Amino acid sequence: MPDTPVEMLEIAPGAVHLKQYLSIDEQRAIAGRCLELGAGDAGFYTPVVRGMHPMSVRMLCLGRHWNARTYTYEECRTDVDRRPAPALPGELAGVAERAGRDAGFTFTPDLCIVNWYSAASKMGLHQDKDESPESIAQGAPVVSFSIGDTARFLFGGLRRREPIEKILLESGDAFVFGGPARLRYHGVTRILPGTAPAGLPFEGRLNLTFRQY
Numbered sequence: 001m002p003d004t005p006v007e008m009l010e011i012a013p014g015a016v017h018l019k020q021y022l023s024i025d026e027q028r029a030i031a032g033r034c035l036e037l038g039a040g041d042a043g044f045y046t047p048v049v050r051g052m053h054p055m056s057v058r059m060l061c062l063g064r065h066w067n068a069r070t071y072t073y074e075e076c077r078t079d080v081d082r083r084p085a086p087a088l089p090g091e092l093a094g095v096a097e098r099a100g101r102d103a104g105f106t107f108t109p110d111l112c113i114v115n116w117y118s119a120a121s122k123m124g125l126h127q128d129k130d131e132s133p134e135s136i137a138q139g140a141p142v143v144s145f146s147i148g149d150t151a152r153f154l155f156g157g158l159r160r161r162e163p164i165e166k167i168l169l170e171s172g173d174a175f176v177f178g179g180p181a182r183l184r185y186h187g188v189t190r191i192l193p194g195t196a197p198a199g200l201p202f203e204g205r206l207n208l209t210f211r212q213y
Contacts, residue, residue: 006102011155014139014181016103017167021174024197026095027147030208031200033089034060034114042083044116056121063088063111064213071130073111073213088112096143096210103176105141109210117151117191117205125154125164125187131213140212141178147171148205150195156185171197171205 007019022030037060038044044058047068055068064073065085076084088111096109115123128142146169153175156164162185169175177184191205 008103011165011167011177012181012184014141014179015155015177015184016175017169018099018103018174018176020170020172021099021102022095022145022147022172024172024199027172027197028200030092030095030145031147031202031206033092034206034208035202037062037086037089038114038116040086042077042081042086044114045077045080048079056118057123058116060114060116061085061111062092062114063109066113066130073130092208093210096145096208099145099174100141100143100176100178100210103141103143103174103178105176105178107140107143107178107212109143110213112208112210115207115209116202117149117188117207119149119191119193119204121188121191121204123188125156125160125185127183127185128209128211129183131211135212136182139179139182141176141182143210144169144175145208146173146175146205147208148196148200148202150192151188151205151207152190152192154185154187154189158183158185160185168192170195171200 009017
């Protein structure tokens, strides 16, 4: 964590924005680990969703694979190449567990989806609801880290048409939502090129979202 106190902003009950949560050294280490895993077997790929439309991000699933055709988790990438999902490294899970605790949650992350955004990437408004019914019922949080270029993040309500708040997520920020906020709609409308801190080993934005299946 940074040497200075982290600014914690409660966006809604159960939703906390931890600004500059990761130090630059942590950002470099996490990004490097993601790139290493992403270059191996079952590494980064472009998901194709229902209707055979490719997503605008590249994805890496750790711990469990998220099937973009069925919106379910599985051990192997049956919608891609049938390779088993790489294990979730303990050091990454530990950072997510710490951030969840700092935001007021106790959980044990066992999967992570890493989305690599380019300048043109977006993520439509959606709910994260494909984890187990037990995890959803418990309100186990999603812990998200942003590394690289700033993203314009949307955070809405429990229904698609409820008011939406626009938040800039910068490199090193964490965003945690669980409990009553667990099923709120969210998305990304824009990546701001050239806003990443110097010295990161990639271009664009890496977004890591940790969950407890």
